Amino acid sequence: MTTTLTTAQQPEKAARPERPRHSRPEARRRNWAAGVAGWIWFVVVAVPLYWILITSLKAQSRYYASNPLVPSSDPTLDNYRLVIESDFIRYFANSVVVTLGAVVPAVAFSFMAAYAIVRGWRMRGLRVINGLFLMGLAIPLQATIIPVYLIIIKLKLYDSLLGMILPSIAFAIPLSVLVLANFVRDIPKELFDSMRVDGASEWTTLWRLAAPLTRPAILTVTIFNGLTIWNGFLLPLVLTQNPDRRTLPLALWTFQGQYGVNVPAVLAAVVLTTLPVLVLYAFGRRQLLSGLTAGFSR
Numbered sequence: 001m002t003t004t005l006t007t008a009q010q011p012e013k014a015a016r017p018e019r020p021r022h023s024r025p026e027a028r029r030r031n032w033a034a035g036v037a038g039w040i041w042f043v044v045v046a047v048p049l050y051w052i053l054i055t056s057l058k059a060q061s062r063y064y065a066s067n068p069l070v071p072s073s074d075p076t077l078d079n080y081r082l083v084i085e086s087d088f089i090r091y092f093a094n095s096v097v098v099t100l101g102a103v104v105p106a107v108a109f110s111f112m113a114a115y116a117i118v119r120g121w122r123m124r125g126l127r128v129i130n131g132l133f134l135m136g137l138a139i140p141l142q143a144t145i146i147p148v149y150l151i152i153i154k155l156k157l158y159d160s161l162l163g164m165i166l167p168s169i170a171f172a173i174p175l176s177v178l179v180l181a182n183f184v185r186d187i188p189k190e191l192f193d194s195m196r197v198d199g200a201s202e203w204t205t206l207w208r209l210a211a212p213l214t215r216p217a218i219l220t221v222t223i224f225n226g227l228t229i230w231n232g233f234l235l236p237l238v239l240t241q242n243p244d245r246r247t248l249p250l251a252l253w254t255f256q257g258q259y260g261v262n263v264p265a266v267l268a269a270v271v272l273t274t275l276p277v278l279v280l281y282a283f284g285r286r287q288l289l290s291g292l293t294a295g296f297s298r
Contacts, residue, residue: 056080056268063264079268088272090244091251097161098236098247099229102168107222109169110176111214115206117177118184119192130181136174141167141234149238163239164247168229176221183217184210227277248273 051068057075058066066072113133120126148167157163187210195205211218236250252269 052267052270055264056271058264060262060264079262079264080272082262082265083269083272087243088251088269091246091248094161094245095230095247095249098164098168098232099226101161101165102172102229103222103225106169106172106176106225107218110173110221111180111211111218112206113173114177114180114184115210118181119202130177133174133177136171137178141171145234145238148235152239159240159242159245161245164232164235167235167239168232172221172225172229176225179221180214180217183214187213223280226280230277 047069054071055063055068056079057077058072059076059078062072113129117126117130152158152163152167155163157166191209191213192205195209200208231249232247233249236245236247240246240250248269252266252273
């Protein structure tokens with residue numbers, strides 16, 4: 001009996017795969033260089049944010065007399081109160097109007113243009129238009145600010161919110177078309193053919209098929225363009241003169257005097273200006289990252 005059991009157990013032992021001897025050292029191997037670089041980058045980013053936050057809670061009279069990296073023993077919210085009382089609500093409303101007024105038309109037009117370029121690629125005119133959009137990526141805003149200024153003057157839109165919205169739309173379209181076209185191109189052609197067999201028009205196919213399937217890309221360009229326009233400084237600086245038309249980045253100049261700068265108040269305004277951006281990024285971070293990578297990784 002003992003011999004039989006021993007013989008029956010031998011195939012089971014032979015069938016077990018042998019574990020590799022060097023699996024544990026390989027699993028425990030660490031990329032120390034990447035870890036150190038990551039911590040260095042974290043410090044580079046975190047220290048300025050920490051300094052901005054603690055400085056915005058310091059009194060102006062004690063700013064130069066204290067250590068910049070040491071929090072105040074008696075923090076105060078007077079700087080935030082000063083910022084809010086200095087027409088911050090008006091500047092905030094101007095930034096919201098300019099951002100929404102530029103992002104919504106830019107994304108809608110870019111989505112329709114991307115759909116037309118992908119679906120009608122055989123048409124020579126659409127290929128030329130796509131080439132013009134790609135050329136727009138190579139032209140920076142700083143190189144065209146003087147022609148934009150002259151055009152806005154001719155249109156009698158200087159010192160108005162619409163005068164800032166129209167150039168913002170124009171500069172947001174090229175990258176939006178590029179990202180959205182990559183997503184629309186990845187939609188299987190059979191889905192478009194089935195919609196056509198069902199009798200759907202191009203407009204119906206655009207909004208009921210292409211729009212839901214390209215939702216990550218639409219959210220990506222919306223968030224990206226929103227952040228870019230919200231933080232824009234050059235267009236409001238050149239195209240506005242009336243203080244009532246200032247946006248938040250330009251309004252930071254309000255706290256710059258003739259002989260000095262109220263640094264804690266400026267940093268309090270920076271914190272209040274950054275809060276909407278952080279909220280927008282917190283809600284759309286996952287869509288933003290997936291949209292920026294998925295369209296180019298296929």
